[in-house]
Amino acid sequence: MTTDWEKDWYKEHDKMYVATDCIIFGFDKGILKLLVFKRRVAPQKGAYSLIGSFVQLKESVTEAAKRVLTEITGLENVFMEELRTYNLAERDPGYRCISVAQYALISIDAQDKELVESHGAEWHDIRQLPALVLDHNDMVNDALKRLREKASYQPVGFELLPDKFTIPQLQQLYEAIYQKEIDPRNFRKKIMSFDILTRLDEKDKSTSKRGAYLYSFNSRQKLNFNTKFNI
Amino acid sequence: MTTDWEKDWYKEHDKMYVATDCIIFGFDKGILKLLVFKRRVAPQKGAYSLIGSFVQLKESVTEAAKRVLTEITGLENVFMEELRTYNLAERDPGYRCISVAQYALISIDAQDKELVESHGAEWHDIRQLPALVLDHNDMVNDALKRLREKASYQPVGFELLPDKFTIPQLQQLYEAIYQKEIDPRNFRKKIMSFDILTRLDEKDKSTSKRGAYLYSFNSRQKLNFNTKFNI
DNA sequence: TATAATAAATGTATTTTATACATTAATTAT
DNA sequence: ATAATTAATGTATAAAATACATTTATTATA
Numbered sequence: 137m138t139t140d141w142e143k144d145w146y147k148e149h150d151k152m153y154v155a156t157d158c159i160i161f162g163f164d165k166g167i168l169k170l171l172v173f174k175r176r177v178a179p180q181k182g183a184y185s186l187i188g189s190f191v192q193l194k195e196s197v198t199e200a201a202k203r204v205l206t207e208i209t210g211l212e213n214v215f216m217e218e219l220r221t222y223n224l225a226e227r228d229p230g231y232r233c234i235s236v237a238q239y240a241l242i243s244i245d246a247q248d249k250e251l252v253e254s255h256g257a258e259w260h261d262i263r264q265l266p267a268l269v270l271d272h273n274d275m276v277n278d279a280l281k282r283l284r285e286k287a288s289y290q291p292v293g294f295e296l297l298p299d300k301f302t303i304p305q306l307q308q309l310y311e312a313i314y315q316k317e318i319d320p321r322n323f324r325k326k327i328m329s330f331d332i333l334t335r336l337d338e339k340d341k342s343t344s345k346r347g348a349y350l351y352s353f354n355s356r357q358k359l360n361f362n363t364k365f366n367i
Numbered sequence: 368m369t370t371d372w373e374k375d376w377y378k379e380h381d382k383m384y385v386a387t388d389c390i391i392f393g394f395d396k397g398i399l400k401l402l403v404f405k406r407r408v409a410p411q412k413g414a415y416s417l418i419g420s421f422v423q424l425k426e427s428v429t430e431a432a433k434r435v436l437t438e439i440t441g442l443e444n445v446f447m448e449e450l451r452t453y454n455l456a457e458r459d460p461g462y463r464c465i466s467v468a469q470y471a472l473i474s475i476d477a478q479d480k481e482l483v484e485s486h487g488a489e490w491h492d493i494r495q496l497p498a499l500v501l502d503h504n505d506m507v508n509d510a511l512k513r514l515r516e517k518a519s520y521q522p523v524g525f526e527l528l529p530d531k532f533t534i535p536q537l538q539q540l541y542e543a544i545y546q547k548e549i550d551p552r553n554f555r556k557k558i559m560s561f562d563i564l565t566r567l568d569e570k571d572k573s574t575s576k577r578g579a580y581l582y583s584f585n586s587r588q589k590l591n592f593n594t595k596f597n598i
Numbered sequence: 599t600a601t602a603a604t605a606a607a608t609g610t611a612t613t614t615t616a617t618a619c620a621t622t623a624a625t626t627a628t
Numbered sequence: 629a630t631a632a633t634t635a636a637t638g639t640a641t642a643a644a645a646t647a648c649a650t651t652t653a654t655t656a657t658a
Contacts, residue, residue, distance in 0.1 A: 223428035575634035
């Protein structure tokens with residue numbers, strides 16, 4: 137395919153490390169959380185960081201992120217989307233390394249809790265995060281911003297809930313994403329208008345005597361991209 | 368900062384080439400255009416590609432993109448935003464190389480036309496693009512999609528117009544971005560409601576006897592992010 | 599077994615925004 | 629003076645967002 141001449145042309149240029157870091161969101165008891173881990177190896181042993189990995193030559197960046205995510209949470213087929221690259225020449229004091237940040241939404245109760253703990257990973261309230269290494273706090277802030285933007289024009293975040301959830305739980309999730317209160321009548325009306333939820337014949341009575349109906353999420357295929365979703 | 372032990376830890380991992388490719392949009396005579404260039408060197412000499420460069424160790428990805436953009440168009444301070452990475456292990460048949468795609472919006476009449484031509488770069492109607500090398504056509508399609516999304520929730524694309532422009536020109540731009548006709552009464556009403564344009568005491572009479580008032584764009588600071596911009 | 603307590607569920611009126619649509623105005627060329 | 633041409637404008641209707649209070653189902657307990 138390429139001639140030797142062409143390969144030489146490539147070789148004139150610089151190579152660098154490419155990493156990927158995962159901003160992993162979860163939602164538990166009304167609180168939006170982030171999975172961070174306490175580094176057990178150098179560099180920066182003992183410091184908090186996002187979960188990440190160097191990208192290997194044989195794998196795509198996406199594959200690298202999924203590899204590390206599965207390794208730590210036991211989950212596969214997780215919703216994950218590229219956020220952006222962090223690419224300043226001096227961002228990593230060790231070597232030149234760019235990082236492709238990706239954010240993931242996972243259902244906390246689907247995770248392999250022991251596996252997570254065995255890797256030194258911890259769930260932290262998004263409003264009270266520790267200082268993270270390098271530019272990882274920037275990544276988290278940018279990911280949160282992206283999540284809010286995305287939620288403003290399409291239903292989002294169902295990946296953060298268990299398979300069966302109640303409308304009040306879904307509302308709590310939106311309140312956690314936006315960090316503001318939402319009117320329950322308007323919220324329900326809006327969500328229902330999208331026709332993406334199926335009401336089950338089951339109730340969750342853990343938070344009220346009356347109980348709230350459980351719903352499951354329909355495939356999102358029918359969603360019109362231009363749907364306005366201002367809540 | 369880092370110990371030798373830590374440096375060894377880095378060195379266990381793979382390095383790769385990091386490139387950046389620019390999806391450069393322009394707007395000329397009512398037509399949305401893309402700047403592509405005919406490669407004068409291997410690999411793929413003679414083929415069309417986006418304008419791009421390998422990222423050097425001493426520069427950020429953003430700097431690399433601006434370097435090549437200035438080199439080819441003579442422009443500085445161009446609007447440019449990261450689109451996403453293209454990172455499949457097998458995307459480049461030569462060597463492992465990921466590309467950070469960035470899209471730029473430039474005012475065609477501000478470019479250095481001769482410089483552009485001297486680099487073999489050409490403006491092509493976005494609706495009739497030639498086949499581009501590697502995954503560059505994907506990049507263009509994704510960038511167009513992003514541009515449309517962005518335009519749906521905030522005024523965008525003023526960078527594609529000269530400093531002074533008329534409302535009909537601005538409408539043409541939106542029609543080119545969305546590839547559909549827009550009602551001129553509703554368009555004007557909507558644009559004016561944002562309070563981002565200043566009417567000048569000058570008219571452009573190149574397209575009508577009556578002439579259309581020229582406007583300039585106010586700083587976008589006052590824009591509310593949540594502004595709905597469905598046209 | 600009646601009552602209190604509690605969160606879930608619902609409806610309506612008002613305001614804002616989007617959409618659809620046709621005429622008049624300013625200017626130049628003839 | 630008139631014809632030709634694009635720019636500029638307004639209004640009525642439909643759809644969506646917002647603000648707001650009461651009833652319902654259920655359990656615990658008096």
